[in-house]
Amino acid sequence: MTEANALFFDGETALEHAVTVQLADNGLAISGATIAPQDWRFNTLLAVDPPHADRPFRLTSVYRPGMRLILNDPVFIGSLLDRAPQLRGGFHPRRSGKAAMCIIGGLAALALTTYLVLQFAPQKLAFLLPDAWRDKIGAQIEAALTGGAKLCKSPSGRAALSAMAARLSEGNPDMPPISINVYAIPIMNAFAMPGGRIVITGELIRKAETPEEVAGVLAHELGHVVHRHSEAQLVRATGLQLLIAIATGGGGDTISSLAGLATILRYTRQAEIEADAFALTGLENAAIDPLGLKRFFELVLKERGKTRTGAIGQLESAFATHPGTEDRIKAIRPLPDGVTARPVLNADQWKGLKGICG
């Protein structure tokens, strides 16, 4: 069978042309009373839909994309498919390869973007944030975190804290400017915030038995400040929201808060280990006994059993999500041989610090 009747639309008008199609040596010859004769080579044919026994077979040409040829004759369609097998659709090694490349390329691009936005960029951008912005954000976060809690500011207590900070920067000439505030909050914790702000709770100072414990916590928070961990988390959360906005075309508010918390917590572990390392080096350089930090961690583990509700409970659980406190305790080693620990504060200063909240 090398000839069949067919329908033809020329893409110029909606007129239905009755045509005759011939299977020539290298293509289809289409002719009819109402159309200019067409020669469509086999390798230029495109199937609008893959051929199917129940449906007419609709064809077009690469060079005449507006035209449509509609074949109804199953025998003719069979011979055509033998000559132009690409029309069958289905699996094609070359096209499947191209599709696979697209998918792999797309996934690689996605992975790279995710890495850049979540892992690479935040730590870099954290150091590019203008100091004025960091300070403003830090002030707001401090206000939000501490709520209406009382700021503890007895002069002798604040003087003792300054002395402690000065002692910690002894071995550290690159120490950034910091501000340390103590608030009367009834949980044991300390926080580093953007702009070099450190908040210590009155409860932590109350529970501490030696100045070395407070110094260890302070050294740890200084580690967060030096590495700009809180700024990086801010950039990371923003970047994640952007990524979700791109993927979903905006309106990803509900998912983003959940996903944001999950990624921030994942990075917290890494940040904690960096801050611990900084603290241990800093304590060593300043000849402060690191076992104070160890005792603080042990206290945290003991406190973990108790739970509270409300904003305070959230503050507490923020710390409880810091993973692997046991591992971190194990990583704390005593001062090396030959280094003698010197006291951080004298008895008067320690008394002042203990009484900072009045």
Place this chain on the structure above:
Amino acid sequence: MNEIAAALPQSAGEAIRIEYVPRQGLFALSLINFLLGLLTLTLYRFWAKTNVRRHIWSCVHINGQPLEYTGRGIELFLGALIVFLVFGLPAVILIVAVSLIYGPQHPAIAGVQGLLFLLVAVLWGAALYRARRYQLSRTLWRGIRGTLAGSSMVYSLLYFGSLLARAVTLGWATPVMNLNLQEKMIGEMRFGAGQFRFRGRAGPLYPVYAVCWVLALVAVAAAGLIIAVGAMGSDLAQRLSDIFSEQPGPGAGQIIAILIVVFAIYLLLGAIYSVIWSFYTARELRLFASYTSFDNARFSMDATAGNLIALVLGNLLIWIFTLGIGAPYVRQRLVRYLCERIKVEGTVDVNRIAQSQAPLDKMGEGLADAFDVGGI
């Protein structure tokens, strides 16, 4: 009278018959689209939408010839990307920058958000119009494509105006404004060089609008009263305040029970509201169809409150029970409803319809994707 029709004897036309002829393959398409959507964090949606449209379009037969959807996923993707770059990204950056500079609680953020909201409201009509234009320009029947010949910004301003008018008149401008919008959209719709026409008045819509408006008001007031009485009777208010205070209040079971009650009331109210307004919507669909003509053919539509409710309820159930995987079936039911209910009386001289000379959009539906509108 139409130019083409005026130049030719009436007998040259043919009657128009629209049918929906289902094809196999929608189930597989639904599953593949859902899985690839998960794998690509929803980015596949542009290609998914394209595949579903290609399937559904090819099931719509007009006088025996199927429609053909010629749009491509990449066009939708690029359209959305451009809109994101010129609109979404600056908006996000602006909000982030303002909240970084002034802090997360500063009133400037609310101001910026208000401006963005206004911008969205102004552009909403353009999104609808451009999405419709893209879909028409990618729809072929007998080799001829459709288009919208007007300006999307003019439509957008009209749409924004209609929002304002509806708000100011407590809804009473709705029939008139809907008529104006439909007149603009249909009047600018083309199939090839052939024009659709829309002519008619909003007057006949007002009796049914008035009834629905009053019923809706009564329903909302009654629901409000029931909730208030119920809340006082079962000291719900006290329990709610217990939940939000830090004192040990009700257990998780009680909270869930209250949430379920609130959700059920919300759902019931939504259902009553939809049922009431479906009478108006059905009347509007019938009237607007009867105002529409093409060449020597007039349209009519057999829409009733009952069959609209069945359509919407069925689609809702499909959505819920397939967890969204059945979205293509929702679209199919919608198109099928239109195909089965729209009738064309009179004739169209199909053979004389020339191809549209309107340029083709290179990209599609960016705004509509961003705003999550755009119909089918």
